[in-house]
Amino acid sequence: MPQTTDFAITGGGIVGLATALDLQSRHPTARITLLEKESQPALHQTGRNSGVIHAGVYYAPGSLKARFCALGVQATRDFCAEHGIPTQTCGKLIVATDEAELTRMTTLESRARANGIPIERLSAEDARTLEPNISTTGALLSPSTGIVDFAAVAQKMAELFTRRGGDILLSTQVTGGNESTQSVTLNTTHGPLSAGKAVFCAGLHADRMARNFGADVQFRIIPFRGDYFAIKNQPDDLVQHLIYPVPDPERPFLGVHLTRKMNGGFTVGPSAVLAGAREGYGKFSLNPTDLASALSYPGFWKLLAKNAGSAIDELSASLVKSRYLKKVQKYCHRITLNDLAPYKSGVRAQAVAPDGKIIDDFLFVQTRHSLHVCNAPSPAATSAIPIGRYITDQLLASA
Numbered sequence: 001m002p003q004t005t006d007f008a009i010t011g012g013g014i015v016g017l018a019t020a021l022d023l024q025s026r027h028p029t030a031r032i033t034l035l036e037k038e039s040q041p042a043l044h045q046t047g048r049n050s051g052v053i054h055a056g057v058y059y060a061p062g063s064l065k066a067r068f069c070a071l072g073v074q075a076t077r078d079f080c081a082e083h084g085i086p087t088q089t090c091g092k093l094i095v096a097t098d099e100a101e102l103t104r105m106t107t108l109e110s111r112a113r114a115n116g117i118p119i120e121r122l123s124a125e126d127a128r129t130l131e132p133n134i135s136t137t138g139a140l141l142s143p144s145t146g147i148v149d150f151a152a153v154a155q156k157m158a159e160l161f162t163r164r165g166g167d168i169l170l171s172t173q174v175t176g177g178n179e180s181t182q183s184v185t186l187n188t189t190h191g192p193l194s195a196g197k198a199v200f201c202a203g204l205h206a207d208r209m210a211r212n213f214g215a216d217v218q219f220r221i222i223p224f225r226g227d228y229f230a231i232k233n234q235p236d237d238l239v240q241h242l243i244y245p246v247p248d249p250e251r252p253f254l255g256v257h258l259t260r261k262m263n264g265g266f267t268v269g270p271s272a273v274l275a276g277a278r279e280g281y282g283k284f285s286l287n288p289t290d291l292a293s294a295l296s297y298p299g300f301w302k303l304l305a306k307n308a309g310s311a312i313d314e315l316s317a318s319l320v321k322s323r324y325l326k327k328v329q330k331y332c333h334r335i336t337l338n339d340l341a342p343y344k345s346g347v348r349a350q351a352v353a354p355d356g357k358i359i360d361d362f363l364f365v366q367t368r369h370s371l372h373v374c375n376a377p378s379p380a381a382t383s384a385i386p387i388g389r390y391i392t393d394q395l396l397a398s399a
């Protein structure tokens, strides 16, 4: 355990690792130390997601999400091509199943065009020609959406960072610390570390890190578990594209989608229910501190009040498999209860404001010598490389 470093980065998910690599490329002689509490990188959100390289269809024009996602698609593909990580550009169909969804699809189409994302409107007939196993009244085709294993991307980033002289301290938890006029002291489970600058990419613990280091933040991370199922008993050509429902603007997440996996086969998911533990992946995982943190936060209750219907719907789908199946059968009747096999779940770190509003865009908060990544939900895996560049720019600008 070193006692001092030039730059300390907390969090070995894809955002922390992309930041570490970018800092290193701009400061090859600096000492850069990445601290990760687990025994290997990418065990949380980065290793438990849909694996979709999002094209950038959904995000508000002008938002950081729209900007970084558009840059991230190409940056991710270039990184993977350079380092031999397989990707597939299989394209995505966003499928409407009734008139109301067709209307909402028009808004989505305009948003994609405003973001400069290639998008094509398909009639029901054209969509069925592309995907005979899908029921739809009309669809949007996003040809540039693709898939990758983000954990493999993060592992490669970790390997490059250490090979180029960076330090990764695994099984080392940052427990607190403080910032002086000169530097930042990180208290860790292996002793203190003094850093010239610090970046915190702690995902599900972003709010705790920010508060521990004196950043003035009002939001709280609310953990939303997403359950997936693997699809068995179905042919390899069940669908050629990723199949997404038209998102409901009343709900914060994209809806249960049918996704091709890099190692073959398909999954459906993720659902969205309050997780009993920030890193609790089982239906009944419980961490009293985490649960109390959500339940004692007025913002959570305000969010729940606004979304009571969808919260009950998501909870019942999480508990009753046949309810979950209905979400999939809405657009793919071929999938039956027997086809849904258990698959690892993920927990999203979603920042919620005190008024109960989901903080939609990426959020970064800076203090004198630190930068906190406060909200980096989807598509932050796709966007990690430009996010890393942005963090480095901000950090060096404040030097």
Ligand SMILES: Cc1cc2nc3c(=O)[nH]c(=O)nc-3n(C[C@H](O)[C@H](O)[C@H](O)COP(=O)(O)OP(=O)(O)OC[C@H]3O[C@@H](n4cnc5c(N)ncnc54)[C@H](O)[C@@H]3O)c2cc1C
Pocket (backbone or CB within 6 Å): 010, 011, 012, 013, 014, 015, 016, 035, 036, 037, 038, 041, 042, 043, 044, 045, 046, 047, 048, 049, 050, 051, 052, 053, 054, 172, 173, 174, 175, 201, 202, 203, 204, 205, 226, 270, 345, 346, 347, 348, 349, 373, 376, 377, 378, 379, 380, 381, 382, 383
């Ligand atoms: C179900 C689900 C589906 C998603 N699908 C997609 C998708 O298809 N495409 C996409 O682009 N994005 C997707 N996302 C979002 C994406 O996975 C995340 O935005 C991204 O992985 C965030 O990366 P991160 O590095 O910020 O967080 P994480 O991967 O969670 O990493 C944070 C790291 O910090 C470490 N840490 C935390 N606290 C401490 C501490 N005190 N000391 C030391 N280490 C600490 C943790 O152990 C962890 O390794 C999805 C997310 C989920 C959950």
